[in-house]
Amino acid sequence: MAKVVLTLGDDVSTDDIYPGRFMATVLPSETPQYAFADHTAFNARLKAGQIPPGSVMVAGQNFGCGSSREQAASTLQGHELVVVARSFARIFLQNAINLGLKVVVAPGVEAAEGDELEVAAAAVVNHTSGKTFAVTPLPRARQAIIDAGGLIAYTRRRLMKEEPHL
Amino acid sequence: MGMTVVQKILARAAGRASVEVGDVVEPAVDLAMSHENAALVINQFFEVYKGAGLEPRVWDPSRIAIIFDHRVPAESSKTANNQKKVREFVAQQGIAKFRDIRGDEGGICHQVLPESGWVRPGRVVVGTDSHTTTHGALGAFGFGIGATEMASVWALGVALNVEVPATIQVLVNGRLAGFVSPKDLVLHLIGRLTAQGANFKAIEYHGDTIRLMSTSGRLVLCNMAVEAGATSGIVPADSETLRYLREETGVRDEIEVVAPDPDAVYGQVVEIDASSLEPQVACPHAVDNVKPVAAVAGTRIDQVVIGSCTNGRLEDLAVAARILRGKKVARGVRVLVFPASWRVYRDAMNGGHLAALSDAGALIMNPGCGCCLGVHQGALGDGEVALSSTNRNFKGRMGNPKAEVYLCSPAVAAASAVTGVITDPRTLLNHQDTKTPRLAVVVTWW
Numbered sequence: 001m002a003k004v005v006l007t008l009g010d011d012v013s014t015d016d017i018y019p020g021r022f023m024a025t026v027l028p029s030e031t032p033q034y035a036f037a038d039h040t041a042f043n044a045r046l047k048a049g050q051i052p053p054g055s056v057m058v059a060g061q062n063f064g065c066g067s068s069r070e071q072a073a074s075t076l077q078g079h080e081l082v083v084v085a086r087s088f089a090r091i092f093l094q095n096a097i098n099l100g101l102k103v104v105v106a107p108g109v110e111a112a113e114g115d116e117l118e119v120a121a122a123a124v125v126n127h128t129s130g131k132t133f134a135v136t137p138l139p140r141a142r143q144a145i146i147d148a149g150g151l152i153a154y155t156r157r158r159l160m161k162e163e164p165h166l
Numbered sequence: 167m168g169m170t171v172v173q174k175i176l177a178r179a180a181g182r183a184s185v186e187v188g189d190v191v192e193p194a195v196d197l198a199m200s201h202e203n204a205a206l207v208i209n210q211f212f213e214v215y216k217g218a219g220l221e222p223r224v225w226d227p228s229r230i231a232i233i234f235d236h237r238v239p240a241e242s243s244k245t246a247n248n249q250k251k252v253r254e255f256v257a258q259q260g261i262a263k264f265r266d267i268r269g270d271e272g273g274i275c276h277q278v279l280p281e282s283g284w285v286r287p288g289r290v291v292v293g294t295d296s297h298t299t300t301h302g303a304l305g306a307f308g309f310g311i312g313a314t315e316m317a318s319v320w321a322l323g324v325a326l327n328v329e330v331p332a333t334i335q336v337l338v339n340g341r342l343a344g345f346v347s348p349k350d351l352v353l354h355l356i357g358r359l360t361a362q363g364a365n366f367k368a369i370e371y372h373g374d375t376i377r378l379m380s381t382s383g384r385l386v387l388c389n390m391a392v393e394a395g396a397t398s399g400i401v402p403a404d405s406e407t408l409r410y411l412r413e414e415t416g417v418r419d420e421i422e423v424v425a426p427d428p429d430a431v432y433g434q435v436v437e438i439d440a441s442s443l444e445p446q447v448a449c450p451h452a453v454d455n456v457k458p459v460a461a462v463a464g465t466r467i468d469q470v471v472i473g474s475c476t477n478g479r480l481e482d483l484a485v486a487a488r489i490l491r492g493k494k495v496a497r498g499v500r501v502l503v504f505p506a507s508w509r510v511y512r513d514a515m516n517g518g519h520l521a522a523l524s525d526a527g528a529l530i531m532n533p534g535c536g537c538c539l540g541v542h543q544g545a546l547g548d549g550e551v552a553l554s555s556t557n558r559n560f561k562g563r564m565g566n567p568k569a570e571v572y573l574c575s576p577a578v579a580a581a582s583a584v585t586g587v588i589t590d591p592r593t594l595l596n597h598q599d600t601k602t603p604r605l606a607v608v609v610t611w612w
């Protein structure tokens with residue numbers, strides 16, 4: 001069970017998640033400070049450590065649209081947030097999976113800030129409202145990357161398999 | 167069953183006779199492009215090799231392109247250090263297609279790749295930039311990926327887990343009216359499809375209007391396909407593609423043209439009558455909040471931007487110069503012009519366009535992304551309004567969440583620069599001017 005700490009509408013862009021003016025900061029370990037930098041109150045809570053890891057953000061459709069900047073995924077992953085959205089923009093979804101940010105597609109999800117959610121493989125249960133929302137499985141080929149612990153580990157394995165002398 | 171262009175390209179690149187929508191393939195990559203964010207790709211690339219017991223070597227240095235464009239010249243020591251790190255990696259790995267910060271080559275990646283002849287029909291182009299869709303204008307399958315995914319491409323030479331997308335056929339017929347441009351066409355399309363209407367799909371452009379359109383215009387259409395969420399935008403290659411590659415980029419070797427099968431299956435067809443289109447404007451803060459210019463005409467503006475990977479090409483500067491020649495930029499309005507590349511810059515200089523723009527009061531900036539991404543060169547003040555020929559107007563996009571950005575064609579931008587309010591270019595010029603050839607053929611003048 002985890003608390004909903006932020007709710008957002010449709011078409012939240014990567015400029016919103018990680019404003020372009022911080023893009024000179026590239027290392028995943030350095031990006032979390034700028035998460036939702038222009039949502040000043042939420043950013044302040046994140047930086048003050050008031051949002052426990054595993055907390056949930058709930059968004060509408062097309063979350064992460066716009067730029068391919070991977071910082072938009074690493075900045076949320078750094079806080080170990082879980083993103084439940086009605087749908088995700090393609091590149092953001094791919095980046096999230098590659099980096100190990102937990103993303104869940106629940107097309108009918110409804111929640112308010114403060115609600116208690118249980119996010120499982122098949123469904124998202126909102127224990128505050130008592131409603132259950134079906135989860136759409138991630139694009140099937142992505143599971144291997146998740147299972148490997150992210151794309152870096154997955155690619156490393158692929159490389160090593162292609163080098164049988166090792 | 168027949169295949170779309172995208173299906174054919176992915177089938178070839180994956181070494182298969184055919185693919186169907188939803189198939190997961192690992193296409194071999196023909197060209198892998200990054201810009202300053204190569205600094206992050208490099209970091210992830212070395213992470214991949216940690217503990218692997220292998221020497222970190224990119225799979226093919228001749229197929230990797232790195233173009234500095236987003237922050238040129240560097241706006242901060244942080245960026246300068248990123249660029250420095252990339253230069254060292256380029257030298258160490260022998261990466262061939264590198265464009266540093268110089269005045270005799272380079273520019274925005276999405277202009278440099280096509281104008282250098284590096285993008286060919288039928289090829290697979292990936293880029294750590296969402297506007298890699300641009301390269302579909304030459305009949306390639308271009309799509310954006312993240313930095314870690316690019317590190318994987320550098321290591322393996324294939325893009326992992328590409329789902330063959332369903333394709334939306336956009337069928338455009340009719341002649342664009344004077345001062346109605348490919349930008350207006352694509353803004354109208356995005357307004358209809360919405361910002362998520364093509365998510366996980368490809369857009370294939372067809373119809374007479376497209377066939378008669380220059381490569382420059384097609385680049386605009388494919389560039390902004392991603393604003394409807396598309397994985398890729400593509401114009402099947404034709405005689406114009408061959409002309410562009412032979413005459414404008416000097417490509418000599420064989421060019422393979424990939425056409426869709428006549429019985430290709432499209433998930434959706436969108437028809438547009440180009441002759442009925444008016445100039446369009448995307449209003450704050452969403453790219454799909456599109457209205458005819460008349461709906462917002464008279465809106466006061468503080469800054470006009472002409473440039474970007476969408477509209478910083480010679481045709482764009484030519485039309486802006488034609489509108490501004492002999493006129494003056496309204497007092498209180500700043501006009502920033504960013505040619506898309508140094509080649510464009512020089513051609514526009516030799517054609518007299520830069521002089522006309524400068525005489526009118528516009529600032530001619532160095533080629534690059536400029537203020538498009540809100541990092542340097544032209545941030546907005548609180549409450550200010552920009553009218554821009556770029557491609558995104560998300561809140562904060564030009565560096566200030568308290569400012570507003572409207573998107574439009576270079577013609578609307580130039581006309582509005584004169585009046586200081588959003589203006590339909592057709593109302594600014596006399597009847598004779600509006601009879602001049604449509605933008606699609608302007609390029610043949612030079």
Ligand code: SF4
Pocket residue numbers: 235236274276295297474475476534535538539556557
């Ligand atoms: S001009 Fe703007 S949209 Fe194009 S690549 Fe540069 S920052 Fe991105």
